[in-house]
Amino acid sequence: MQKVPPVSGQADLAAAVDQVFAGDGPLARAVAEFEPREGQRDMAAAVSRVFARGGVLLAEAGTGTGKTLAYLVPAILSRQRVLISTGTKNLQEQIYFKDLPILREALGLPFTATYMKGRGNYLCLHRLATWRDDVEAGSPADRLYLKLVDDWAATTETGDRAEIQDLPEDVAFWSDIAATAENCIGTQCPEYDDCFVTLMRQRAAQSDVVIVNHHLMCADAAVRQNAYGEVIPACPLAVIDEAHQLEDVATQYFGFSISNYRFDELTRDFERLFASREIADREGQLGRALNRVDDRARLFFSALALARHDYPPLANAFTGPGGEDRARISPDMLEPVREPGRYLLDALTGLEATVALARESSEDLHAIGRRAAELRDELRFLLDANDRDYVFYLEFRGRGLFLRASPIDVSTLVRNLLLDRFAATVLTSATLTVEGRFTYLRSRLGVERAEELQLLSEFNYREQAILYLPPRMPSPKTPAFAQAAAREVVGILTRTQGRAFVLFTSYAMLRLVQPVVESALDYPILVQGTAPRSALLRQFRETPHSVLLATSSFWQGVDVVGDALSCVIIDRLPFASPGDPVIAARIDAIVQRGGDGFADLQVPLAVLTLLQGLGRLIRHRRDRGVLAILDPRITTMPYGRRFLASLPPAPVTSDIEDIVRFFADAQRPA
Numbered sequence: 001m002q003k004v005p006p007v008s009g010q011a012d013l014a015a016a017v018d019q020v021f022a023g024d025g026p027l028a029r030a031v032a033e034f035e036p037r038e039g040q041r042d043m044a045a046a047v048s049r050v051f052a053r054g055g056v057l058l059a060e061a062g063t064g065t066g067k068t069l070a071y072l073v074p075a076i077l078s079r080q081r082v083l084i085s086t087g088t089k090n091l092q093e094q095i096y097f098k099d100l101p102i103l104r105e106a107l108g109l110p111f112t113a114t115y116m117k118g119r120g121n122y123l124c125l126h127r128l129a130t131w132r133d134d135v136e137a138g139s140p141a142d143r144l145y146l147k148l149v150d151d152w153a154a155t156t157e158t159g160d161r162a163e164i165q166d167l168p169e170d171v172a173f174w175s176d177i178a179a180t181a182e183n184c185i186g187t188q189c190p191e192y193d194d195c196f197v198t199l200m201r202q203r204a205a206q207s208d209v210v211i212v213n214h215h216l217m218c219a220d221a222a223v224r225q226n227a228y229g230e231v232i233p234a235c236p237l238a239v240i241d242e243a244h245q246l247e248d249v250a251t252q253y254f255g256f257s258i259s260n261y262r263f264d265e266l267t268r269d270f271e272r273l274f275a276s277r278e279i280a281d282r283e284g285q286l287g288r289a290l291n292r293v294d295d296r297a298r299l300f301f302s303a304l305a306l307a308r309h310d311y312p313p314l315a316n317a318f319t320g321p322g323g324e325d326r327a328r329i330s331p332d333m334l335e336p337v338r339e340p341g342r343y344l345l346d347a348l349t350g351l352e353a354t355v356a357l358a359r360e361s362s363e364d365l366h367a368i369g370r371r372a373a374e375l376r377d378e379l380r381f382l383l384d385a386n387d388r389d390y391v392f393y394l395e396f397r398g399r400g401l402f403l404r405a406s407p408i409d410v411s412t413l414v415r416n417l418l419l420d421r422f423a424a425t426v427l428t429s430a431t432l433t434v435e436g437r438f439t440y441l442r443s444r445l446g447v448e449r450a451e452e453l454q455l456l457s458e459f460n461y462r463e464q465a466i467l468y469l470p471p472r473m474p475s476p477k478t479p480a481f482a483q484a485a486a487r488e489v490v491g492i493l494t495r496t497q498g499r500a501f502v503l504f505t506s507y508a509m510l511r512l513v514q515p516v517v518e519s520a521l522d523y524p525i526l527v528q529g530t531a532p533r534s535a536l537l538r539q540f541r542e543t544p545h546s547v548l549l550a551t552s553s554f555w556q557g558v559d560v561v562g563d564a565l566s567c568v569i570i571d572r573l574p575f576a577s578p579g580d581p582v583i584a585a586r587i588d589a590i591v592q593r594g595g596d597g598f599a600d601l602q603v604p605l606a607v608l609t610l611l612q613g614l615g616r617l618i619r620h621r622r623d624r625g626v627l628a629i630l631d632p633r634i635t636t637m638p639y640g641r642r643f644l645a646s647l648p649p650a651p652v653t654s655d656i657e658d659i660v661r662f663f664a665d666a667q668r669p670a
């Protein structure tokens with residue numbers, strides 16, 4: 001096999017990369033179905049350039065361009081450590097288990113790679129030893145699962161819980177023995193040298209390619225601010241794939257959140273220190289300090305729950321559109337909880353001080369003190385609720401009560417905490433542009449100077465797809481829409497013989513359409529929520545003519561190649577609710593700068609979401625199918641043009657019989 005020589009310098013890297021993608025190059029020789037693609041070569045060249053000279057590359061690579069290999073080859077040949085961050089675990093696994101082995105063989109070049117998940121996936125040996133008695137005292141099922149964990153812990157090299165196939169995903173005690181940053185005592189830990197997180201970090205620090213996901217990358221960047229718990233080693237180069245998801249994930253990790261659950265966990269972990277006799281005196285000062293925090297946290301959250309109903313300024317905030325569970329808050333709305341909040345802050349300060357002065361000097365105890373201080377600082381910030389860079393809101397979910405603050409604009413944070421850490425960064429995805437421009441993404445992620453590359457899909461949408469826009473649909477804001485949508489779905493699916501994803505923007509609409517579709521069609525109907533996502537997808541692939549009715553989680557990262565998926569129907573243009581606190585705050589910020597929240601935020605965001613949903617249809621050169629958008633606003637409203645200008649170039653029709661003709665054409669011999 002021809003080896004690729006190590007390269008250095010811009011010209012050498014670009015030349016070596018280009019050679020790999022040549023028609024007679026190493027990839028063509030090693031991969032049976034490899035076909036040279038111009039777009040893939042262009043992207044690989046652009047990635048090589050930015051890796052060699054530094055800076056940022058924005059690369060939109062439509063479906064079928066082969067973007068993963070286009071960045072992996074320059075990454076490996078650069079001979080520098082490269083961080084690859086993906087939006088989904090699926091893509092992480094595909095890169096590690098499928099693409100890298102192919103490249104290892106094709107390039108004949110030794111390189112190492114590490115695949116890192118979030119810390120919560122790994123076993124904490126220290127917590128397992130500390131809480132063992134507690135788990136053993138639990139239910140018989142817990143004791144059984146503990147035995148599984150014990151047997152596995154003795155042999156595993158990674159500590160990744162995914163290796164224990166028989167451990168249910170929701171086994172309650174896993175959160176007590178997981179290696180989360182919050183509970184980690186770092187270098188003071190007696191298990192530090194054998195710790196799976198330490199080992200993973202060491203492996204990553206010696207690897208050429210480090211594969212993470214955006215959640216871990218952002219969590220790491222967030223803890224880096226206080227230099228505790230970071231696991232990703234320094235990497236000079238980075239590729240952020242599925243970059244259209246980065247703003248959402250960064251919003252989640254660069255914000256603050258206090259909940260009754262966090263206080264329950266603090267209390268539980270502290271109680272365990274007493275139970276394990278690591279701390280002797282439950283009735284002493286430490287025990288009393290803990291009781292005070294526990295009591296006052298209960299009072300505080302009860303007062304908050306009461307105020308939601310009884311205090312008009314707060315109660316009214318929950319009556320707006322989309323405000324049943326989440327509502328934006330201002331400092332005055334927290335008036336009824338000011339006093340219980342102050343008491344809770346005092347109790348947390350008391351706990352921190354008592355821990356600092358305690359005779360016992362266990363590291364686990366210090367970790368509790370540190371957590372108490374963090375909770376206090378975050379609670380104080382959230383109760384003040386007056387930082388103009390954040391939106392403050394209250395959320396009720398199940399038994400949980402969350403007081404949160406999210407950054408309104410993550411662009412500076414993304415730039416400072418992520419992009420500026422790398423000498424060169426590639427931001428890529430199949431959907432980054434709106435109407436052919438990167439303006440929206442640049443503004444949301446704070447990307448100022450960057451090279452841009454837009455590669456059209458390798459698929460021939462003119463031949464492989466049609467876009468059906470039904471005539472005479474009522475406005476989606478009217479009650480008549482659901483019935484008309486159900487009628488159209490039945491009409492379309494009759495002509496496609498099932499084989500479809502029907503993607504809804506809300507559960508409410510799914511529930512209205514579902515009974516009509518079920519009673520009118522004989523095809524197998526699968527519904528999101530009735531089985532885990534992976535099981536539904538498997539069933540969909542294996543059951544001929546099946547139809548999947550689903551909402552947001554199936555709009556992205558789902559890959560069904562072949563005839564099984566021949567139609568994607570979308571009920572409404574997927575506008576984010578202006579009642580959502582974060583969206584509302586972002587709209588306000590744009591308006592204050594003189595912009596238009598709808599045109600500058602909601603439309604581009606909806607365009608990218610729509611393109612992701614429609615992108616499920618054509619995943620291969622031989623795939624053919626129907627895209628259908630039932631929302632009439634795409635043709636009746638002025639902004640509809642922006643959607644149409646961003647869609648793939650499939651022929652548009654409003655004649656439902658064209659669907660029959662489209663599939664009939666495919667049957668005819670060429």
Ligand code: SF4
Nearest residue numbers: 124126179184189195
């Ligand atoms: S170093 Fe942290 S994560 Fe690792 S075993 Fe110790 S406490 Fe657990």
